Amino acid sequence: MTVGDLVRTLKDRREGGRLAMCIVLSVSVYVLLIASIVGGLYVAIFAAAFAVSLGLMAGHLRGNGVRVSERQFPEAHAELVRLSQRLDMPVPEMYVLQAGGVLNAFATQFSTRRFVVVYSDLFEMALDGGRAGLSFVIAHELAHIKRRHLDWRPWIAPAMFVPLVGAAYSRACERTCDNYATWLCPEGVEPGLLALAAGRRLSKLMSGDAFVDQLPDGDFWFELAQAFADHPHLVHRVNDCVALRQELGAAAPMAVAESQPMPVV
Numbered sequence: 001m002t003v004g005d006l007v008r009t010l011k012d013r014r015e016g017g018r019l020a021m022c023i024v025l026s027v028s029v030y031v032l033l034i035a036s037i038v039g040g041l042y043v044a045i046f047a048a049a050f051a052v053s054l055g056l057m058a059g060h061l062r063g064n065g066v067r068v069s070e071r072q073f074p075e076a077h078a079e080l081v082r083l084s085q086r087l088d089m090p091v092p093e094m095y096v097l098q099a100g101g102v103l104n105a106f107a108t109q110f111s112t113r114r115f116v117v118v119y120s121d122l123f124e125m126a127l128d129g130g131r132a133g134l135s136f137v138i139a140h141e142l143a144h145i146k147r148r149h150l151d152w153r154p155w156i157a158p159a160m161f162v163p164l165v166g167a168a169y170s171r172a173c174e175r176t177c178d179n180y181a182t183w184l185c186p187e188g189v190e191p192g193l194l195a196l197a198a199g200r201r202l203s204k205l206m207s208g209d210a211f212v213d214q215l216p217d218g219d220f221w222f223e224l225a226q227a228f229a230d231h232p233h234l235v236h237r238v239n240d241c242v243a244l245r246q247e248l249g250a251a252a253p254m255a256v257a258e259s260q261p262m263p264v265v
């Protein structure tokens, strides 16, 4: 398997088409708004508010988050560097943020700076022997940066407010990032994703197989809830990642990709 084949395998096949749809929709909205003076003013206000919110987030992280470095959580920093090198991308800043027990992580940006933020309860997985799960989470967020999902956000913002359309593109991005994380940390699939379902401690008692067996066959409300969600259902995420892990294991792509730069497209 070449690096190009690998990237095509990891990138969700629906991502490109859905991004194109969001671009067309958003550009149409922007053109219509800018055509009128009042609408253009709204676009300018929105753009300024968006930039300010990113700046405030960056300031909040610096003031309240714990920056991961060689001197602060050095093992996590080493993993951040290792994963960034595997993706052939600059090492972003990483912060740990206390969020009252919420299990989440996200990638954000301000100007040319890129950030990975992991909430502290998710970060604590590593203390409970869940290093692979934490690596999976970090790899997923790095993939958002690598795939330039952050760069598109301001340009497709109007479409992201359209029910079903924005959520569909978001789910495709999430699937792509899960795929990258599965490739980089195959052993982190269950600990990383099951923790999101049941918490970092209870998830250690969970059966991944039994969880995937929850996948219904043609359930209307399951599918409807999925259509409105910006992330795939967790049962789908675990199921798809396990299937990809088996596929990648059969193709043995690791050696190829380690020795070559990782393209974006």
Ligand SMILES: [Zn+2]
Pocket: 140, 141, 144, 174, 177
């Ligand atoms: Zn994500």
